[in-house]
Amino acid sequence: MARLIAVVSGKGGVGKTTVTANLGRALAALGRKVTLVDADIGLNNLDVALDMEERVVYDILDVADGRVTPEEALVADTEFPSLKLLASVRSGVSDKIKAARFAALTSVLGIAADYVLIDAPAGVESGFHRAVCAAKEALIVTTPHIGAVKDASRTAEILSTYDVRNAGLIVNRVRYDLVRRGDAVSPRKIAALMRMKLAGALPESDKIGIDQLYGARGESARAYMMLAYVVEGRSDRVYEPNETGIMSLFKRRQKW
Ligand SMILES: Nc1ncnc2c1ncn2[C@@H]1O[C@H](COP(=O)(O)OP(=O)(O)OP(=O)(O)O)[C@@H](O)[C@H]1O
Numbered sequence: 379m380a381r382l383i384a385v386v387s388g389k390g391g392v393g394k395t396t397v398t399a400n401l402g403r404a405l406a407a408l409g410r411k412v413t414l415v416d417a418d419i420g421l422n423n424l425d426v427a428l429d430m431e432e433r434v435v436y437d438i439l440d441v442a443d444g445r446v447t448p449e450e451a452l453v454a455d456t457e458f459p460s461l462k463l464l465a466s467v468r469s470g471v472s473d474k475i476k477a478a479r480f481a482a483l484t485s486v487l488g489i490a491a492d493y494v495l496i497d498a499p500a501g502v503e504s505g506f507h508r509a510v511c512a513a514k515e516a517l518i519v520t521t522p523h524i525g526a527v528k529d530a531s532r533t534a535e536i537l538s539t540y541d542v543r544n545a546g547l548i549v550n551r552v553r554y555d556l557v558r559r560g561d562a563v564s565p566r567k568i569a570a571l572m573r574m575k576l577a578g579a580l581p582e583s584d585k586i587g588i589d590q591l592y593g594a595r596g597e598s599a600r601a602y603m604m605l606a607y608v609v610e611g612r613s614d615r616v617y618e619p620n621e622t623g624i625m626s627l628f629k630r631r632q633k634w
């Protein structure tokens with residue numbers, strides 16, 4: 379039976395869908411069977427992030443209405459065939475899929491997978507409830523911005539009222555140049571302030587949304603791989619930029 383993990387945030391637009399897609403790819407690259415479920419019903423974003431939109435035939439409403447089984451609706455990634463997606467619906471029918479039905483179909487998908495990652499919608503309303511009710515664990519995504527951190531803290535409080543393990547915090551869109559100068563708070567400090575385990579730190583990247591990031595060489599790919607190792611419980615290390623040379627020695631002496 380798979381680990382069922384909801385990717386949640388509180389504030390919208392902080393990177394839940396991007397994290398779900400790329401963490402899924404990183405886990406698949408480690409040889410895991412990963413199923414991604416788009417729980418942002420009415421806004422199909424995950425298939426777009428994975429560049430699978432054209433290949434989606436059946437969506438979650440087809441499954442919820444019993445037209446196809448959950449397995450029949452899955453679309454496999456071309457690069458990592460052990461990564462599969464259950465896509466969301468493209469129209470606003472969110473209320474048609476109740477939390478219990480969603481949890482049942484998610485757990486069916488968990489039978490044949492190592493991980494089911496559930497991409498939650500923004501906010502803490504019914505869509506969040508549906509995603510979290512289907513999960514056993516949750517990863518909270520935030521950016522370093524104060525508004526996002528506040529919402530993430532509130533989300534952590536709300537999560538504690540559910541039967542899910544808080545699996546840790548992911549700080550996305552980190553500007554390490556600002557952190558080095560002392561103009562932004564480091565991911566470690568944010569996690570400490572929130573009294574949460576830091577599961578991952580992901581740098582701000584120009585490439586996201588263009589070249590699918592994971593698969594691309596570079597620091598984001600490395601950061602996602604490190605996140606995957608933490609999720610697997612194989613490591614506690616999160617990404618930090620790897621600089622060499624005299625300038626980096628100088629920079630490292632400055633505040634982190
Ligand atoms: N590390 C990053 N660097 C640069 N851009 C990023 C990064 N992570 C995400 N983005 C961009 O931020 C935007 C929002 O990301 P995404 O859709 O994943 O957020 P979300 O939390 O799922 O949003 P919503 O709450 O609307 O579902 C996208 O344009 C995405 O490409």
Ligand SMILES: [Mg+2]
Pocket residue numbers: 394395396418423497498499
């Ligand atoms: Mg999203």
